[in-house]
Amino acid sequence: MPIVDCRLQHKSKIIEAGFSRHIKLTILALAAGDISSKVIGCKLGICVHFDSFLARKHYNAEILVFHITALLDIKKTDHGSSY
Numbered sequence: 760m761p762i763v764d765c766r767l768q769h770k771s772k773i774i775e776a777g778f779s780r781h782i783k784l785t786i787l788a789l790a791a792g793d794i795s796s797k798v799i800g801c802k803l804g805i806c807v808h809f810d811s812f813l814a815r816k817h818y819n820a821e822i823l824v825f826h827i828t829a830l831l832d833i834k835k836t837d838h839g840s841s842y
Contacts, residue, residue: 763795764788767825787816788825797830806834 764787771782788811790798801807810829816822 760792761795763790763798763807765790765798785824786825788827790827794827794829798827801833808832 766785767788768785769782773780773782808831809823809825809827809829811825811827813823816824
């Protein structure tokens with residue numbers, strides 16, 4: 760079964776309890792099976808919406824990994840470093 764390991768970056772601005780927050784994070788991700796070829800085809804810096812779940816990398820691991828199960832939408836816009 761093909762498996763792709765990657766890192767995803769997320770940036771957003773939200774309102775929480777009436778205050779504006781800038782969210783910026785990087786998370787480990789993997790795609791297994793047929794979806795792996797679609798993930799490989801994504802260019803760096805694009806905005807992608809995924810179906811996914813968070814789970815431990817393996818049974819004994821403490822590290823959470825973003826498991827990609829489907830690509831829902833690929834935006835053609837490069838979001839760069841702005842919010």
